[in-house]
Amino acid sequence: MIDTPAYKALKAHQLSMRERHLKDMFANDAERFDKFCVEACGITLDYSKNRASDTTMGLLMSLAQQSGLKARVEAMFAGDVVNTTEQRAVLHTALRQQHDTPLLVDNVDVIEQVRQTLAKMKQFCHQVHQAEQACFDGQAFSDIICLGIGGSFLGPKIVYEALKPYHLNKQQLHFVANVDGSHLNSVLSSLDPNRTMVIIASKSFSTQETMRNAQTVKSWLVDAIGEEGAKSHMVALSSNEAAVASFGIDPQLRFPMWDWVGGRYSLWSAIGLPIALAIGFEQFEQLLQGGYDMDQHFLTAPMEQNMPVIMALLGIWDINFWQVSSHCIIPYCHYLRGFPAHIQQLDMESNGKSVTFDGKAIDYYTGPAIWGSEGVNSQHAFFQQIHQSNAIYPVDFILPLSLKNTSETHHDMLVAHCFAQSRALMLGKTTEQAYQELKAQGLDDERCHALAPHKAMAGNKPNNVLLLEDLSPRTLGSLLALYEHKVVAQGFIWQINSFDQWGVELGKQLSGPIHRRITIAEDDGQFDCSTEALIARYLKRKKSSA
Numbered sequence: 001m002i003d004t005p006a007y008k009a010l011k012a013h014q015l016s017m018r019e020r021h022l023k024d025m026f027a028n029d030a031e032r033f034d035k036f037c038v039e040a041c042g043i044t045l046d047y048s049k050n051r052a053s054d055t056t057m058g059l060l061m062s063l064a065q066q067s068g069l070k071a072r073v074e075a076m077f078a079g080d081v082v083n084t085t086e087q088r089a090v091l092h093t094a095l096r097q098q099h100d101t102p103l104l105v106d107n108v109d110v111i112e113q114v115r116q117t118l119a120k121m122k123q124f125c126h127q128v129h130q131a132e133q134a135c136f137d138g139q140a141f142s143d144i145i146c147l148g149i150g151g152s153f154l155g156p157k158i159v160y161e162a163l164k165p166y167h168l169n170k171q172q173l174h175f176v177a178n179v180d181g182s183h184l185n186s187v188l189s190s191l192d193p194n195r196t197m198v199i200i201a202s203k204s205f206s207t208q209e210t211m212r213n214a215q216t217v218k219s220w221l222v223d224a225i226g227e228e229g230a231k232s233h234m235v236a237l238s239s240n241e242a243a244v245a246s247f248g249i250d251p252q253l254r255f256p257m258w259d260w261v262g263g264r265y266s267l268w269s270a271i272g273l274p275i276a277l278a279i280g281f282e283q284f285e286q287l288l289q290g291g292y293d294m295d296q297h298f299l300t301a302p303m304e305q306n307m308p309v310i311m312a313l314l315g316i317w318d319i320n321f322w323q324v325s326s327h328c329i330i331p332y333c334h335y336l337r338g339f340p341a342h343i344q345q346l347d348m349e350s351n352g353k354s355v356t357f358d359g360k361a362i363d364y365y366t367g368p369a370i371w372g373s374e375g376v377n378s379q380h381a382f383f384q385q386i387h388q389s390n391a392i393y394p395v396d397f398i399l400p401l402s403l404k405n406t407s408e409t410h411h412d413m414l415v416a417h418c419f420a421q422s423r424a425l426m427l428g429k430t431t432e433q434a435y436q437e438l439k440a441q442g443l444d445d446e447r448c449h450a451l452a453p454h455k456a457m458a459g460n461k462p463n464n465v466l467l468l469e470d471l472s473p474r475t476l477g478s479l480l481a482l483y484e485h486k487v488v489a490q491g492f493i494w495q496i497n498s499f500d501q502w503g504v505e506l507g508k509q510l511s512g513p514i515h516r517r518i519t520i521a522e523d524d525g526q527f528d529c530s531t532e533a534l535i536a537r538y539l540k541r542k543k544s545s546a
Helices: 005-017 022-028 054-066 069-078 092-096 110-129 151-162 181-188 208-231 241-247 270-279 281-300 307-321 339-351 383-388 408-427 431-440 445-455 473-494 502-520 529-545
Strands: 037-040 043-046 081-083 143-147 172-176 196-201 234-237 326-331 369-372 395-400 463-468
Touching: 005 054, 005 307, 022 408, 037 281, 037 307, 043 307, 043 473, 054 069, 054 307, 054 473, 069 081, 069 281, 069 473, 092 110, 092 281, 092 473, 110 270, 110 281, 143 151, 143 208, 143 270, 151 172, 151 196, 151 270, 151 339, 151 473, 172 181, 172 270, 181 208, 196 208, 196 270, 208 234, 234 241, 234 270, 270 281, 281 307, 281 473, 307 473, 326 339, 339 369, 339 473, 383 408, 395 408, 408 463, 431 445, 463 473, 502 529
Parallel strands: 143 172, 143 196, 196 234, 326 369, 326 395, 395 463
Antiparallel strands: 037 043, 043 463
């Protein structure tokens, strides 16, 4: 990336942009919104409040072209090996493909595999909802525990929460990821094992945290209804057929996964079975349709009107040219309150890298820290920092224009707050403006001068506004795919592999020896003095509590 002419031109261009303020850009260009706005798939992106000019956008588009973005995107959709470290295709887009055109990976048509799995999911959802797939005693399930971690947990959970108005309320779903027994025990204590299904989501069926929780839930079921009874209450979402059978799950209740689907991109697969059970398979199909809509936009729209590409490039502009280190996501919608956490994993697990495709060290940042919360609550938490600190925190404001289960009065106020925060970050307030406001309140001159600097805000803080036509399954599918493609596009431009996650593995590898040291007193002198001291304190406390 840094060797391209566009990158070098952007470095020089950024110097000329330092003294430019967004409020002046708006004052000097009445058509700024029209030029910096794009619509696709039920979503409007207003990116006019970014520190960017026509020249900026032109140079960023050149950066994408010179980085080979288009060819890499087409290769991904075609099933080429773009996950080079694991020698895998990356085909989460195939999970939501809406036509039957074959797509071969290792001479196997993955679309046919997807179709078969979707048909099995559809049949299973119908059977559960009609109590044809029932508890060991023939009664309908009342609750479903969903065990997973990472993408196997966050993706389904955020969609489940986001689509609450579409819930069939046939069963109540409970999502558990943390190996901290406090969460799982609190869930189990509120449920009846005679009426509870457990869905275990693990592609390898060996994920430490998930399998520890699965063993606990299995024991809970067996104690209540026996081995055979428990067998009819457990479902696996996994590619490891042998491990699923060994665990004691009916092979007919295993839904397959594939190596070409990464966990953080997997909610469109069998990992989405909890979603389908909650909202019905027909609505799950609408979620897939929305993802496909955005796929086609990403694949075919010119870069100048391509929503994921624009968002990706603006992020690169902030990170690599303005040295911004984090990005904030604020959904003005209670149902989307979990969305920042899902995008946090998607983005940071994908692009937190330090070497290129070919293993060469890079000297530029890839990927920001992603954080956020729901509006309006966040305004009374951390927006003070965003408005008045010297640091720059780009923000994505996400607002459904229409919502179920709310009133016009409440929604009007919610919308006003969202638009006001976006405008305030752009506009700011000068010391002189603050002084005049205080003067108008009747304060004496000395007090006005003393207070004005504390009430001033620099403004010129970049932000996007994403308007959703509604929060239907289809629009949500498009929103989720939008962020997936933004992250992928950034990775391709940065020349990194967005599809592996070796950093996740190290802590897991090191936990094994420490766990053995704690549980069976195995000690081969391999630990540093800090780790040994921490273990000793834990064992001392454990012994005193026994």
